[in-house]
Amino acid sequence: MARVLITSAIPYINGIKHLGNLVGSQLPADLYARYLRGRGHEVLFLCATDEHGTPAELAAAKAGKPVAEYCARMWAVQDELGRGFRLSFDHFGRSSSPQNHALTQHFAGRLADAGLIEEAWEKQIYSKADDRFLPDRYIEGTCPNCGYDKARGDQCESCTIQLTPTELIEPRSAISGSTDLEVRETRHLHLKQSQLRMQLSDWIDSKTDWPVLTTSIARKWLNDGDGLQDRGITRDLDWGIPVKRGTEDWPGMEGKVFYVWFDAPIEYIACAHEWVAAGKGDDWKRWWRTDQGAEDVRYVQFMGKDNVPFHTLSFPATILGSGEPWKLVDYIKSFNYLNYDGGQFSTSQGRGVFMDQALEILPSDYWRWWLLSHVPETSDAEFTWEAFQQDVNKDLADVLGNFVSRITKFCRSKFGAVVPEGGFHGPREQALITDLQTRLGRYQAHMDAIEIRKAAAELRAIWVTGNEYLQSAAPWAAFKHDPQTAAAMTRFALNLIPFYAGLSAPFIPDTAQAMADAMGVPLAWPACAETALTALPAGHGFTVPDVLFTKISNDQRKAWQARFAGVRT
């Protein structure tokens, strides 16, 4: 039995996440967590909301609420939607937690003690009308290069040239439109990541089994230009973790907070502390401190590709720089993007299907199956309603659902709702057992390697074998002249249901549970096909489950296409 720590990239607080966000980190992380638990491993699966930063403050202002109140409410919303999608977090925390405050300040203190923090004066744009400093991209103006009048202070989206805010012609606040801006000097802390460059580079080089997407992004940042750059880790904002050096005040840093990307990854650790504080566990350092029991933990992170630099470099720099034995990530699974019907999902533009809307129209298993079996592992993937309807109807309703339906109903009509007795396994059954044992091995290998699409394809192939078996065995024909043999065939086919349920649970947990319940057995991962497929004894009662998956009709699909064609209002 192994111990595996799993974290999903923590979703930002400023709204309900769309399916692209979901499939890029939380859903695959959940799949892996459920699989490992099923295999009997000890898992700690953590996620949280990422609550700091300018966008959170602006979202709160737009909602007309104090930012703390806004975040608390949005945390509750995201927590509920996570439950709706059956995300099996051991704890869903908040980066604004007291635990994260203390831990973030602790790390800053350790880094300062190690000589890895330096203070620097910076020139920042201040908006008097908004009464705040503005990040570069929150300043708009005319591009000095191409004349585009909505260029941002970091880059012109029209001609893609890199900009600084002071280069913009007629700059204005993107928040209020005010042109009453001025450059102010402000003092900030910088993390001297450059000093850790070789250490980080060696560490990345040692990760030969990581996806190319992960290592190539890390190497780019390590080697581009002058190499890894030092990074500001503080901001002039109200909402955030106050800058402290451990528990001590930090002279000159009054009124400032840590940069959200400094405190957000630390929340992975603090979340374990929250997990204990919530009474769900009793020793969080056993998962995070290699000197206190975590030396045998395997730590796996899941994230979209946009998050990779912070997880391969910034956060490891924080940990390595602290000089303390915190657990470093062992494997990073990163994903490309899921697009929506010819364009990108967009939270800011309200484009696509959002988690709450998805659950309004269909049970979570439909979404889980489709999204996971099409997870953007090697390149960007695309969601279309036609593909969704076609794939879900075929895979879930026809292949899996109908298999359960046909065999349970056949049995009930011929033998009653009881596993029939009589007859013996023949070569056909033995051959299928052998085949399924092979497939089980392949499926597990893909899951172990977190090759999600391949795992989904193998699982589907396993479902198909049930229909193939019934077709070739044809118990309905045997029943007419040889009821004993028909009984043995039926008993064998019924045994496939709990076998399928166990294997399918990571993908479609609700349906898997319903399958196990219908057969009157606990949901369990099969140790081997031979044993699992003889588990249901003759005389064991069962119930014919309701239709597991209702098909998506063309009318439904068209209605949803129309409903989700525009932007969310």
Add this chain to the structure above:
RNA sequence: GGGCCUGUAGCUCAAUUUGGUCAGAGCAGAGCGCUCAUAACGCUUUGGUUGCAGGUUCGAGUCCUGCCGGGCCUACCA
């Protein structure tokens, strides 16, 4: 501009690590079969000069060069 990823049957993808039965699967299409089942299932089958043009090699989807298309990142959004 630079870097990285990507382009394989109508569609979604596999095979690229280690060049050699590697050109495959699912869906869609066609034909046949079955009737237990959510008009579901099974079997058979039609589709590809692997974006284009060169090169290396006994042999390239796989390696090299150039070109074309799609995507991402480029450090103060997170």
